[in-house]
Amino acid sequence: MVERTEAPDPRWTAVDHYIADQLLGDEPALAGALRANASAGLPDIDVAPAQGRMLHLFVRMTRARRVLEIGTLGGYSAIELARALPEGGRLVTLEVDPHHAATAQANIARAGLGDRVEVRVGPAADTLRALDGPFDLIFIDADKPSNVTYLREALRLSRPGTTIVVDNVIREGGVLDADSGDDRIRGTRALFDAVAAEPRLTATAIQTVGVKKWDGFLLAVMAG
Template sequence: MILDPDWAAVDDYIADRLLGADAVLAATLAANAAAGLPDIDVSPAQGRMLHLLARMAGARRILEVGTLGGYSTIELARALPDEGRLVTLELEPHHAAVARANLARAGLADKVEVVVGPAAETLATLSGQFDLVFIDADKPSNVTYLREALRLSRPGATIVVDNVVREGGVLDADSADERIQGTRALFDAIAAEPRLTATAVQTVGAKKWDGFVLAVVTG
């Protein structure tokens, strides 16, 4: 899909009017690019949305599945109280090293633990209850991540999943794309899960046409 220039222009307008300049986040994106990380971070407006969701949830413990260079991690960690903690899971050691440097620059190294390895394996080593879970990793494993998020979430916790519209690809039941099939399986798993109250919202902007699942654990 070709990016509509108005989508990006509106994102720029939102950032200019509501977000303002942020030297730490700008440096994070620059460091990610210099290190050769893929340009798949959430947009600034989406990052601020995650920050606000964490604050609205009163989150004291946050779990993130998929760190990349730590852009969304920084926004989430900034929402934590002084004693709050965030655990973020990253498959690639190189990405994790870049994220740790970015978190240190942001003054958040003491609040965030970056765990390296396949998330399906590292999730199994975690215990305790989280107040918010953000899932933004390999899409074929979405259902596994959702199940682990439920295991690790307290009643009332918020679960957010990124990239669930995929430029409309989620409608294609016959798609050969494993990311689309993983996303469709996620919707099916949420629909069948009585402990979740959920919706999904479509987004357009600098990251083209996509969306988020927003869910609350009700039991």
């Protein structure tokens, strides 16, 4: 999620906690992953619990069997994605930082999902080129200046009907700043331009608020 510079509105946080308490239930593997990530010194930028469950539901709704995640961090979202896979399904997740990848692998193994998740370590621009498609769902949540590169590779690895989800596309409203000096905002705006210019994609973007403040995600489907 977006790097937080201030505390979120307490009402947003309260609503997120209400959603989690009412709908998500007790999640020892996910809670344990967050604790392990904090102990390992990973940044607190995992997807929020409600949004992690949204990713899980996307996998089930699309009946995805092959899922690609660009940006593993500590494996929180990978656990949600992998849990939704059917028997024989597979998640490939890419992480540039070896320490983050090792933490994620341990979290995924503790969640009992090691047999359906492959963590590949290295710059995603390189590891993506070694992959063959198609994937049924692709989740992009890595360095924002490379968003367009990741989108192009996602298109190569897609089939008609593939769902592409990109996180952190609102950036507390920073996406509106055409003159921003922030590479992450420039990369996000370039992503919007690239998606808008791609005739094979039908897309929208949704703003969100919650424990991770004001952000959102882009959702696109490859044409048939």
